[in-house]
Amino acid sequence: MTTTQAPPARPRPVDRPASRCRPRSLLRRVLAGLVLLAMLAGCATMPTTGPVMAADPIFPREDRVVLVAYGPQPGATAPQIVQGFLRAVAAGAADDFAVAREYLAGPVAQRWDPLAQVRVYEERDELHLSQTDTGAIRVRVQAGANVDARGRYSTSGPDTTIETDFSLARDHTGEWRIVELEDGVLLSPAAFDAQFASHPLYFLTHDRRMIVPEIRWFPRRNVATQIVRSLLDGPSPWLAGSVTTAFPPSTRLAVDSVVVADGVAQVELSAEVLGIDEAQTALVLAQLYESLRTVPAVRSVEVRAAGTRLPAPETPPNLSPAYITRQAVALGEDEVLAFTGAELQPAPEYLPLPSADVRGLAVPYDDAPGRSVVVLDGDLLMTVPTPEAEATTLYVGSDLVDPSIDRHGWAWTSHRNSDGRLIAVAESGAVAEVTARWLTDAEVLALRISRDGARAVVVWRTEDAVRAEVAGVLRDLDDAPLQLGEPIALDEALTDVLDVAWVDEDTVAVLGAVAPGAERQVHLVGVGGRSSDLPPVPGAQRITAASGDRSLLLATAEGELYERNGLGWTVAATGVRDPAYPG
Numbered sequence: 275m276t277t278t279q280a281p282p283a284r285p286r287p288v289d290r291p292a293s294r295c296r297p298r299s300l301l302r303r304v305l306a307g308l309v310l311l312a313m314l315a316g317c318a319t320m321p322t323t324g325p326v327m328a329a330d331p332i333f334p335r336e337d338r339v340v341l342v343a344y345g346p347q348p349g350a351t352a353p354q355i356v357q358g359f360l361r362a363v364a365a366g367a368a369d370d371f372a373v374a375r376e377y378l379a380g381p382v383a384q385r386w387d388p389l390a391q392v393r394v395y396e397e398r399d400e401l402h403l404s405q406t407d408t409g410a411i412r413v414r415v416q417a418g419a420n421v422d423a424r425g426r427y428s429t430s431g432p433d434t435t436i437e438t439d440f441s442l443a444r445d446h447t448g449e450w451r452i453v454e455l456e457d458g459v460l461l462s463p464a465a466f467d468a469q470f471a472s473h474p475l476y477f478l479t480h481d482r483r484m485i486v487p488e489i490r491w492f493p494r495r496n497v498a499t500q501i502v503r504s505l506l507d508g509p510s511p512w513l514a515g516s517v518t519t520a521f522p523p524s525t526r527l528a529v530d531s532v533v534v535a536d537g538v539a540q541v542e543l544s545a546e547v548l549g550i551d552e553a554q555t556a557l558v559l560a561q562l563y564e565s566l567r568t569v570p571a572v573r574s575v576e577v578r579a580a581g582t583r584l585p586a587p588e589t590p591p592n593l594s595p596a597y598i599t600r601q602a603v604a605l606g607e608d609e610v611l612a613f614t615g616a617e618l619q620p621a622p623e624y625l626p627l628p629s630a631d632v633r634g635l636a637v638p639y640d641d642a643p644g645r646s647v648v649v650l651d652g653d654l655l656m657t658v659p660t661p662e663a664e665a666t667t668l669y670v671g672s673d674l675v676d677p678s679i680d681r682h683g684w685a686w687t688s689h690r691n692s693d694g695r696l697i698a699v700a701e702s703g704a705v706a707e708v709t710a711r712w713l714t715d716a717e718v719l720a721l722r723i724s725r726d727g728a729r730a731v732v733v734w735r736t737e738d739a740v741r742a743e744v745a746g747v748l749r750d751l752d753d754a755p756l757q758l759g760e761p762i763a764l765d766e767a768l769t770d771v772l773d774v775a776w777v778d779e780d781t782v783a784v785l786g787a788v789a790p791g792a793e794r795q796v797h798l799v800g801v802g803g804r805s806s807d808l809p810p811v812p813g814a815q816r817i818t819a820a821s822g823d824r825s826l827l828l829a830t831a832e833g834e835l836y837e838r839n840g841l842g843w844t845v846a847a848t849g850v851r852d853p854a855y856p857g
Contacts, residue, residue: 275682288332289407294335339483343373345542352442352450353403356411359440359452360401363388364465367493367668371459379443379451389493392421393436393457394466401460410439410454418463419804425490425500426510427802432767432789434458443830465774469493472803474780476564477591480749482557484681484726485564486517487780489802498532498539501708503713505565512762516728516746532566539566545580556587564593590832595725595779598639598857602827604645604835604850605635610646610658611850613827613835618847624658634676639725639856643683644701647675654770655687655699668699678857680723682753688718692734696721696753709757718775719843722782723747725857729760729801731770731782740769742784743800775826777819777857783826798823809842820855828855 343365346358359377365372371388378386385791395401395415402414414437417430440456443723461469471494474487488509492500497499506525509517529542547558559577577584593821602620603615608630613622624646631651635658638644646658647668655669655677673690674697680686684698684706694714698706713734720733727749733742743761750756771786778797784797788807795810796817813830828836828843836843 312325320325343369345373345376346449346451349451350450353411355450355452356440356444360413363459364461365469365581366459367385367495370495378455382453382455386455386457387457390423392470392491393417393458393460394419394421395460397463402593404438408441410441412437412439413460415460415767421491421784424510425492425504427472427489427491427764427804428587429765429767429805437587440766456488462635467763471497472800472856473497474565475501475509475521476561477509477513477559479726479728480516481520481753482518483593484518484595484728485507485561486513486726486728486747488513489800490501496531497535498566498572499527499530501505501565502532502541502562503527503530504563506778510856512744512760513729513746513760515748520550520561524627526685534569534571535720537571539569539572539575541575541577543577543579547584548582552585555584555590556591559584559586560591598855600637600640600856602818602820602853602855603637604633604829604853605632605648606850606853613847618835618850621786623660625661628659628665633852634674635852635854636684637678637854637856638679639681641680642680644685647677647679647685649676649687655685655697668703669697669705670703671697675718675721676852678722678754680727682727684755686721686730686755687721688713690751692716693720696758698825700754704754706756707753712761716820719771722774722776722857724776725779729754731764731774732758732761734782740771742768742771742774742782742786742799744782762802764801765797765805766798766852768799770794772815773817775817775819777823777826780820780822783817783819783823785814785828796826796828811836811843816852816853818853825855827855829853
């Protein structure tokens, strides 16, 4: 069998603060389990009214917890059956929901699809039971997040409520059982963390030079199989137009199981992959390895197709995203300054700026085309003068948004009052009008292109709300941008957003507030994942990052430049604005 060995490790950010949807500590979970064991000893006196306190017996195992499900108790009332079902569901992914189905009767016992949707309620809320006019038991709780049947995670909007009804009837022994319910499961954050984990599926940019992740959430049981199956199914619609895959059409798992033994994931693919060349085979293996490397038990991948091994390349392709090595720069009064990490000094690669009325400094990636640009007088997108080239005007508009430069050298901006188009300008002066119909009549506040060039994060405002969304970037065969696909929301709870920056391949830093009137702070928002918050800095206006949240820089309205220091911030310099790393 062919074994694909681990390529050089790609840098990933560490030391993030706790998620806003914070898992309970292991000690608290163990204590909760002991409490429930005591409750179960006297379940005949279990209350039938009031809030349901979700607490499952939990036992430590390696680096996570295991939930134990119990079947229905004789003589249980209808509310107790619903309570018991919800507890069994909380442990259901470990036993394929076998115990949870013991609470069901009739056709629904087989028809119920537990993974059609996973609804996670707010940790601070409690389940409330009531009886409807029809006699059904209704469960009500504040919504926190949702995972759909393909493992796609989304947060719920503020004040969103989950209501779900359970119809019950007595079986032939006289015991209450659930005979009608919605597909899906309802979990606490602790139960969700115990049974589900996020994993990136890696696809390719259309030039096949970089990989692009799409985060999915899968049950921990048989997760390697779920990852490969989902990878072969392809990306979600929002991302599909901006990425591709090396797998030939109709490729599937020949054996619908990926066995992991002694650290080796054994993947059996269908015969379609046997007809591809060596370069494409290398990309197939790279996609498989990169997507499986987040499974703790996997160290290497063995791949066969129709009984024939796939030849592993001698040198795996380098598909890592653009890694930023150059120093950050920022605008001074009339010059570009370099931030060395200890001080600010004039950047020798730039000449003095033609005017102090510039903003929005954007810098190209190392070894990539394009020149640094700024916005002059709010309406002119122009290059920054250097010893080799004077400043030139690239685009004339009206109230332009601070620019962002992609890895192909295109400088992106937008009219603040959008007509449904963004503007991208090449160093040659070629202008691309990038269609984004969903921005028509919106006020664009911020725009950043991901390091792979396949995604854009856009912050925009209407009379009703402020939204931070990510969309795929569709390009032509020469990598010129054509349009943005339909977006997905980053975090429904964010309001009053000022700025955004890509922190790593699947995380965006959003400078904004979680409620009207709340203090603005940096939120680390996963694209398809959870959010975490950094401490606020008064007057924060602009953020930028290199690689990882430890590289974040933040500028205030008073000209102070802050850098990360432990879990907080420290002033690194004064008298500057608009710090920028490449991108």
